[in-house]
Every structure is written in C-alpha cells, then in structure tokens.
Amino acid sequence: MNSLYNTFRLISSSLLLSLLLIGCNKKDETQQKTAETDxxxxxVSLTKVDxxxxxxSIVASGLVASSEEARLSFKIGGIIQKVYVTEGQKVSKxxxxxxxxxxxxxxxVNQAKYGVEKSERDFKRVENMLKDTAATLEQMQNVTxxxxxxxxxxxxxxxNRSYAQIISPIDGAVVKKMGNEGELTGPGTPIFYITSNRQGDWVVRVGVSDKDWARLKVGDKANVQLDAYPTEAFxxxxxxxxxxxxxMNKLYDIEVxxxxxxxxLATGLFAKVELKPVQSRTYTVVPLEAIVEGNGKEAFIYVLDETRKKVKRLPVQIGFVDGDKVLITNGLEGISEVITSGSAFLTESSTVIVK
Incomplete structure (x- = not known):
C-alpha cells in the first residue's frame, strides 16, 4: 500500500514539473515575440512652414584692388637689357x-628692308621688260x-621693334616686378603688375551665388569693412x-x-562687404528647433514620409537666422510641414507618432 502511494506521488510530482516547464517555455516565447514585434x-510635433x-543683405568677402590695373609684357621674346623701375615705385603714363x-x-628689321629693296628692283626690271614685250603679264603679277x-x-x-620695350599705360605704381636684367623672357610673359593710384579707383571684388547675383544690379549700395581699418565703415x-x-568656383564676380x-588703401587689403540689393527674395521660414546638424549655411531637417510613420532627412541651405526663426533658401520645395519637437532624437530609420 505504501509502495503504491509513493509511486502515485512520484508520478504527480513529475507531471506538475512538466506542466511548469511548458508554461515557462510558452511565457518566454510570448515575451520574445512581443520584443520582436514592438x-x-x-x-514628434509638426509645424507648418511659412x-x-x-x-x-548679402555678405561676402574679397580683396581691395585698383579698377585700373595692367599686367605688362613684351610683344616678342628676348633678353631683358634694362629695367628702369622697382617694386613700389610710382610711374606715369x-x-x-x-x-x-x-x-x-x-x-x-634690316633683313626686311633689304627684302623690300630687292623686290622693288625686280618690280622695276620686269615693268620695263613688259613695256618691251620681253616679260609676260604673269611675271609682272608675281613681282608685284x-x-x-x-x-x-x-x-x-x-x-615688333617698337614693342621691344614696355611703356606704362596708366598713372600708378609697380605692385610686382617679375623680370630682371639679363633674363630671357618669352612673348606675353608678364614682367610688371601695375595699378592705378588715383583715389577714386579702388574697388573690392567678391563672388556671389547665382541666386544672389540675380537680385543685384549696377548701382546697388554696399557697406565695406576693412581689416586694416576695423573702426571705419566705407x-x-x-x-x-x-x-x-x-x-573654377562657380561664383559670379561682383565689383564694388x-x-x-x-x-x-593698397591692393590686397582684406574686405568684408555687405551688399544691399533693392530686389526682394522669397524664403521658406521654419522654427529654429527644426534644424539639426547645422554647419554654417548647410543643415538638415526631418519631415514625415508618405506613410506619416517614418521620416525623411532633407538637406537645406540656410539664408540667415532671425530670432527663433530660420529662413531657408533651398531644400524645402513642396514641403508644407516639418518636424520640430523630437527632431533631435530621430534617425532615418525611426518610427514616429505625431503628438
């Protein structure tokens, strides 16, 4: 009797243990599936763009230069016999x-002169022979x-003989001398770089993008700051x-x-120029918190994709920052809403829920 009772207890314990193990395995499988599917x-929050x-204004930097400048060279090649000026020296036209x-x-030149003299003698001889019918019309045409x-x-x-010397075409100063006496130079090789020294001939040359170039016109005003005179405004x-x-740089040159x-003033002074176009421009305006990974004028903005559950990361060009607003010049064409709150935690694989 006791033996039968002990056998029954052993079977019951084994059955209970099996049921517990099965239950635990099912719970683990359920948790794993939940972790895999969640x-x-x-x-995130959305904000409409304006x-x-x-x-x-358009801000650019450039160098001061003379509006009248010249890079002078010889018309022909040869040995430089004499240089009459030095760098920095003022010269006259x-x-x-x-x-x-x-x-x-x-x-x-002498060889060419002898050639002319011989041709003239040949011409006169054939001309006289033609009068005596001792020469043909073809011979006369050839000597002519x-x-x-x-x-x-x-x-x-x-x-060429007259251009075996360099004459200054303007009143100015020698900025750079690239040749010395005794050197062999080729035709067109620059020997002098000279600029005008008249007070009203100073300009600053800067480069701007195509969109900024389209807004500018001759006569628009500008403010110029020179590093050489930090307290002065020109x-x-x-x-x-x-x-x-x-x-090379795909920019449009502007002369101010x-x-x-x-x-x-002197050639080469660094200048910062604020151009003031009369023509206006349309910008896309977004909140400052929509901007992520900003670097100068380049940044990124997140927007919802077509499913409105995933996001897209768009590169944009920043015009300027106005308080808590950012004016975008390029990159948000056709976009009506941008992600603001929560954008700092997003990646392109994130799944979002709009608050």
Missing part, C-alpha cells in the same frame, strides 16, 4: 619701364605680289556684374567701388 515610437519675402636687347630684332609681301614683312618687323556701390560664372574717405 517598435520604439518617437513622439513663406516670407524680404530684401535681405607713357613712362619707359623696361627694354629688350634689340640686336636680333634690329637684324630682322612679292613686293607687297616684302613691305608687309618690313611692317611686321618694325612693329561706403560702396556696385559698378560691375559678371555676365558668367567663374569656371569704394570711397577711401581719405584713408590710404
């Missing part, structure tokens, strides 16, 4: 700056052409707008003429 929902039309050794070019060619060669040689006015972008106000 997603972390990031609560449009604003303003005539905002028409002043001789440098000359070449003309031994070779003088020989070329040869005489014309000889005269043109002489004109070329004399022209007035300026746009005098030139480049018709095409620079192929500035009034020195009695200050001594």
């Amino acid at each position: 997603e972390v929902l990031v609560p 449009q604003a039309t303003r005539s905002e 028409g002043q001789l700056l440098a000359s070449l050794n003309t031994t070779e070019i003088d020989a070329q 052409t040869a005489l014309d060619i000889a005269k043109q060669n002489l004109q070329i040689a004399q022209f 007035e300026g006015r746009i005098t030139k707008l480049a018709p095409a972008a620079d192929p 003429r500035i009034a020195p106000k009695g200050k001594r």
Whole structure:
C-alpha cells in the first residue's frame, strides 16, 4: 500500500514539473515575440512652414584692388637689357619701364628692308621688260605680289621693334616686378603688375551665388569693412556684374567701388562687404528647433514620409537666422510641414507618432 502511494506521488510530482516547464517555455516565447514585434515610437510635433519675402543683405568677402590695373609684357621674346623701375615705385603714363636687347630684332628689321629693296628692283626690271614685250603679264603679277609681301614683312618687323620695350599705360605704381636684367623672357610673359593710384579707383571684388547675383544690379549700395581699418565703415556701390560664372568656383564676380574717405588703401587689403540689393527674395521660414546638424549655411531637417510613420532627412541651405526663426533658401520645395519637437532624437530609420 505504501509502495503504491509513493509511486502515485512520484508520478504527480513529475507531471506538475512538466506542466511548469511548458508554461515557462510558452511565457518566454510570448515575451520574445512581443520584443520582436514592438517598435520604439518617437513622439514628434509638426509645424507648418511659412513663406516670407524680404530684401535681405548679402555678405561676402574679397580683396581691395585698383579698377585700373595692367599686367605688362613684351610683344616678342628676348633678353631683358634694362629695367628702369622697382617694386613700389610710382610711374606715369607713357613712362619707359623696361627694354629688350634689340640686336636680333634690329637684324630682322634690316633683313626686311633689304627684302623690300630687292623686290622693288625686280618690280622695276620686269615693268620695263613688259613695256618691251620681253616679260609676260604673269611675271609682272608675281613681282608685284612679292613686293607687297616684302613691305608687309618690313611692317611686321618694325612693329615688333617698337614693342621691344614696355611703356606704362596708366598713372600708378609697380605692385610686382617679375623680370630682371639679363633674363630671357618669352612673348606675353608678364614682367610688371601695375595699378592705378588715383583715389577714386579702388574697388573690392567678391563672388556671389547665382541666386544672389540675380537680385543685384549696377548701382546697388554696399557697406565695406576693412581689416586694416576695423573702426571705419566705407561706403560702396556696385559698378560691375559678371555676365558668367567663374569656371573654377562657380561664383559670379561682383565689383564694388569704394570711397577711401581719405584713408590710404593698397591692393590686397582684406574686405568684408555687405551688399544691399533693392530686389526682394522669397524664403521658406521654419522654427529654429527644426534644424539639426547645422554647419554654417548647410543643415538638415526631418519631415514625415508618405506613410506619416517614418521620416525623411532633407538637406537645406540656410539664408540667415532671425530670432527663433530660420529662413531657408533651398531644400524645402513642396514641403508644407516639418518636424520640430523630437527632431533631435530621430534617425532615418525611426518610427514616429505625431503628438
């Protein structure tokens, strides 16, 4: 009897243990499935974007230069015989700056002269022979052409001879001298860089984007700050707008003429220019908290995708910050709402819930 009772207790205990293990396994499987199917929902808020039309300033930097400047070179190559000026020296219009050794070019001029003299003799001889019917019309035409060619060669040689020296085309100063006496130089190789020294000829050249270029016109005002005179503000006015972008940096060159106000200016001074276009521009306005990962004028903004459960990360161009608002110049075309609250916790794989 006791043996039968003990056997029954053993079977009951084993059955209870099995049921407990099965229950635990089912609970673990349920928890695993729940963990696999549950997603972390990031609560976010949406804000509608606005449009604003303003005539905002354009800030750019550049260098002071002379509106009249020249890079001077010899028309022909040769050995530099004499340099008459030094760097920094003031020069006058028409002043001789440098000359070449003309031994070779003088020989070329004399050679061309001899060619003309011979062609003239040939022409007269054939002309007399033609009168006596001892020469043909073709021979007369040939010597006439040869005489014309000889005269043109002489004109070329004399022209080159006149450009075996460098003459200053403006009143100014020698900013840079790139050649010295005794050096061999080629045709068109710059020897001098000179700029005008007249007070009213100072300009600042800056580069702007295509959208800013479209807002500007000749005559628009500008404010100029020079690092050399940090406490002074110089007035300026746009005098030139480049018709095409620079192929290297894709920016459009703007020339701003500035009034020195009695200050001594020089080529190469660093300047910060605030351009004031009359034409206005339309911006997209978003709250400051919508901006993530800002770096200068570049930043990112999160918006909802088509499902309104996932997000998209859009790159934008910042025009400027106005208090708690940011004016966007590019990147939000066709977007009506942006994510504000909660944007700092988002990634492109986040699932969101709109509060």
